[in-house]
Amino acid sequence: MSTPHSPAAHGGEEIEIALLAPKFEEHAFPWRQIFGYAASLVLTLGALLLVERHVLAPTALLVVILALAAIQAGLQLGLFMHLRESAGATWHVVTLAIGIGVAIGIVIFSIWIMTFKSGVS
Amino acid sequence: MSHLLAQLFPPSVLRPMELGADASILLGGLGIVLLLTRLRRWGWLWREWITTVDHKKIGIMYLIFAMVGLFRGGLDAVMLRTQLAIPNNTFLGPEHYNEIFTTHGTIMVFFMAMPFIFALFNIAVPLMIGARDVAFPKLNAISFWLFAFAFVLFNMSFVVGGSPNAGWTAYAPLTELRFNPGVGENYYLIALQISGIGTIATGVNFLVTILRMRAKGMTLMKMPLFVWSVLITSSLVIFAFPALTVALALTMLDRLFGTSFFTIAHGGMPMMYVNLFWIWGHPEVYILALPAFGIFSEVVATFSRKRLFGYPAMVGSLIAISLLSYGVWVHHFFTMGAGAAVNAFFGVSTMLIAIPTGVKIFNWIFTMWGGRIRMTVAMLWQLAFIPTFVIGGATGVMLAVVPGDYQFHNSYFLVAHFHNVLIGGVVFGLFSGLYYWWPKMFGYLLSERQGKWAFWFFLIGFWVTFFPQYLLGLKGMTRRIYIYPHGLGWSPLNLISTLGAYAMGIGFVILVYSVVYSWRHREPDLTGDPWDGRTLEWSLPSPAPEYNFAVLPEVTERDAWWEMKQEGRSGKVRAEDIGAIRMPRNTPVPFLLGMSFFVAGIGAVFSWWPIAIAGMLFVIALLVSGWFEEHDHHDIPAEEIRRTEAALGRLEG
Numbered sequence: 001m002s003t004p005h006s007p008a009a010h011g012g013e014e015i016e017i018a019l020l021a022p023k024f025e026e027h028a029f030p031w032r033q034i035f036g037y038a039a040s041l042v043l044t045l046g047a048l049l050l051v052e053r054h055v056l057a058p059t060a061l062l063v064v065i066l067a068l069a070a071i072q073a074g075l076q077l078g079l080f081m082h083l084r085e086s087a088g089a090t091w092h093v094v095t096l097a098i099g100i101g102v103a104i105g106i107v108i109f110s111i112w113i114m115t116f117k118s119g120v121s
Numbered sequence: 122m123s124h125l126l127a128q129l130f131p132p133s134v135l136r137p138m139e140l141g142a143d144a145s146i147l148l149g150g151l152g153i154v155l156l157l158t159r160l161r162r163w164g165w166l167w168r169e170w171i172t173t174v175d176h177k178k179i180g181i182m183y184l185i186f187a188m189v190g191l192f193r194g195g196l197d198a199v200m201l202r203t204q205l206a207i208p209n210n211t212f213l214g215p216e217h218y219n220e221i222f223t224t225h226g227t228i229m230v231f232f233m234a235m236p237f238i239f240a241l242f243n244i245a246v247p248l249m250i251g252a253r254d255v256a257f258p259k260l261n262a263i264s265f266w267l268f269a270f271a272f273v274l275f276n277m278s279f280v281v282g283g284s285p286n287a288g289w290t291a292y293a294p295l296t297e298l299r300f301n302p303g304v305g306e307n308y309y310l311i312a313l314q315i316s317g318i319g320t321i322a323t324g325v326n327f328l329v330t331i332l333r334m335r336a337k338g339m340t341l342m343k344m345p346l347f348v349w350s351v352l353i354t355s356s357l358v359i360f361a362f363p364a365l366t367v368a369l370a371l372t373m374l375d376r377l378f379g380t381s382f383f384t385i386a387h388g389g390m391p392m393m394y395v396n397l398f399w400i401w402g403h404p405e406v407y408i409l410a411l412p413a414f415g416i417f418s419e420v421v422a423t424f425s426r427k428r429l430f431g432y433p434a435m436v437g438s439l440i441a442i443s444l445l446s447y448g449v450w451v452h453h454f455f456t457m458g459a460g461a462a463v464n465a466f467f468g469v470s471t472m473l474i475a476i477p478t479g480v481k482i483f484n485w486i487f488t489m490w491g492g493r494i495r496m497t498v499a500m501l502w503q504l505a506f507i508p509t510f511v512i513g514g515a516t517g518v519m520l521a522v523v524p525g526d527y528q529f530h531n532s533y534f535l536v537a538h539f540h541n542v543l544i545g546g547v548v549f550g551l552f553s554g555l556y557y558w559w560p561k562m563f564g565y566l567l568s569e570r571q572g573k574w575a576f577w578f579f580l581i582g583f584w585v586t587f588f589p590q591y592l593l594g595l596k597g598m599t600r601r602i603y604i605y606p607h608g609l610g611w612s613p614l615n616l617i618s619t620l621g622a623y624a625m626g627i628g629f630v631i632l633v634y635s636v637v638y639s640w641r642h643r644e645p646d647l648t649g650d651p652w653d654g655r656t657l658e659w660s661l662p663s664p665a666p667e668y669n670f671a672v673l674p675e676v677t678e679r680d681a682w683w684e685m686k687q688e689g690r691s692g693k694v695r696a697e698d699i700g701a702i703r704m705p706r707n708t709p710v711p712f713l714l715g716m717s718f719f720v721a722g723i724g725a726v727f728s729w730w731p732i733a734i735a736g737m738l739f740v741i742a743l744l745v746s747g748w749f750e751e752h753d754h755h756d757i758p759a760e761e762i763r764r765t766e767a768a769l770g771r772l773e774g
Contacts, residue, residue: 095356102360104446110396113451113459
């Protein structure tokens with residue numbers, strides 16, 4: 001052990017290290033991230049304007065802003081969250097799958113729980 | 122000017138009790154400043170503690186804050202019980218009572234139990250998995266300082282501006298500006314938001330630490346069970362806390378910027394707050410309980426001198442509990458009136474949790490079965506936990522029966538139930554862990570004799586406090602009432618309950634006295650392994666050196682250190698195996714970041730926007746400064762490590 005040992009560099013079994021090692025793409029200038037940031041701002045402002053200006057019927061409005069939200073979530077995962085930057089990351093996929101499952105579960109269950117409103121009002 | 126003074130010091134902070142607290146805070150603060158100056162310890166404080174990124178020191182700092190939180194939350198509890206001791210008592214007024222039960226609950230959950238579990242994560246996990254620090258040491262320090270400044274921000278409310286008063290759950294519409302003017306609820310929203318950022322970062326940090334930094338050979342199924350519980354807890358934190366973040370942020374927007382997410386007017390839906398709060402709130406119960414289960418699993422194996430019974434079943438039930446915990450949140454608001462199908466679903470899912478929890482209880486008992494049990498204080502807490510938690514769990518199943526819940530809801534039966542599981546499960550576990558790992562933290566043992574006195578006072582006090590509350594609930598006493606008349610049959614039970622609370626208070630005082638006494642009469646534990654432990658942290662000297670392991674261990678079995686001892690190996694290392702070690706360097710950035718968030722928080726609480734914006738600009742500047750940080754580590758030369766290890770008597774030959 002002559003080389004200095006970084007605390008962040010050793011892991012469990014060798015095979016896990018090979019699977020988990022992050023592989024970062026390096027660019028001269030982070031165009032992609034700047035594009036993601038600008039696009040996120042535009043998508044957010046778009047949703048806000050649609051709500052403020054009352055240009056769409058309520059149902060259509062809901063569908064459109066939900067679509068804008070989904071696009072933005074995808075953009076941010078892809079551009080900022082290193083989704084495409086690590087090869088064969090088992091934990092990555094597992095975590096993301098659980099995350100999406102929890103998110104969808106919360107939405108569906110919340111809608112189900114809140115249907116009481118139509119029953120009482 | 123007078124307007125500003127009225128905002129800063131409304132009548133609620135100028136009551137005699139609050140002024141008394143002001144005086145003691147000023148005197149105490151002045152005393153600490155004078156002491157540090159006289160002992161010339163400011164530089165030491167800055168170098169060794171404030172700028173540290175060492176997980177062992179961060180753990181100790183979390184512990185200190187948790188103890189302060191326990192003191193304040195406990196004092197609140199004693200005041201509440203004093204008010205309720207006799208009918209028609211006038212010790213606290215209604216407004217005052219509301220403020221105190223709100224701070225009691227909020228502090229106990231967010232500023233006592235949370236830092237306490239994070240203290241033990243930090244102290245034990247890297248040592249147990251054979252790592253030299255956590256995966257992101259600087260982020261770990263940032264988590265701590267965000268928590269610490271949020272702690273100060275929240276605790277400030279009762280001396281400047283006024284306390285929050287809408288309960289620890291802060292339900293809308295009670296928290297909406299129309300019904301709750303003043304800055305009290307802003308303190309709650311902003312302080313929890315700031316500490317929440319730190320909490321999510323801690324979850325990420327320990328998840329990555331455990332997945333990436335285990336010693337060679339330590340597969341997932343060879344990890345100590347406490348590490349398993351931290352792994353599961355971290356994932357619960359990551360998936361549950363964002364719901365709280367959203368609930369708090371939307372309430373803040375309603376209060377500070379005039380939106381209507383949870384107002385009745387303009388189409389808002391207050392019930393959605395309740396829904397979001399408990400989507401976080403139920404997993405939160407397990408965020409607190411699972412680490413305690415992990416502690417008990419270590420303690421019971423060590424003090425029974427047996428390996429843990431049914432390890433795979435323990436892991437499986439941890440995972441089952443964590444998954445089920447996401448599907449039960451409606452049981453906190455059955456009475457909201459959702460349909461029969463919704464309530465039936467969540468009632469059944471709640472009862473299901475009793476199954477994996479029961480599996481764990483049996484495994485702890487079977488671990489003791491046939492073992493050579495040593496009655497240490499850590500083990501006593503474990504033994505007290507089992508029956509206490511079983512009863513708390515059983516009353517939980519009673520509450521899960523929906524028609525029954527319509528009767529129990531918001532009565533003292535509920536209050537007794539959740540104190541039964543949160544004290545009997547979580548606090549007992551934390552005390553057990555405190556006694557168990559104390560020698561590893563500080564290098565000496567806590568007095569066992571005094572620890573037993575504290576244990577018996579606290580345990581008996583606990584039952585005397587909370588058993589009568591079950592009966593009070595059945596007799597119709599509702600939660601959060603500050604006064605009750607004669608003649609309802611509540612008076613004797615309330616008096617008994619209050620006496621129990623005083624006994625718990627005495628238990629806490631004995632514990633604090635014991636900490637001071639044990640420090641003054643400390644005898645260094647030179648073995649590093651005072652309990653004849655089983656896991657890797659006991660293979661190190663106490664306290665462990667900065668780099669933890671001079672040579673990283675290799676693990677072949679579960680209970681790695683026990684196996685090594687069985688094979689006749691010591692924890693000693695060979696001089697030629699020691700190389701230079703790269704460690705993260707101290708940094709003031711986490712502390713300054715916490716301070717900037719604090720400034721921004723004050724600005725937001727009082728709606729002083731220039732101050733809030735200035736605070737956030739500092740936050741951004743500090744984050745950007747991290748991009749240019751190139752000297753974030755230092756190398757400890759091999760020679761220095763050999764000297765340190767030789768001085769600790771840990772070199773072979």
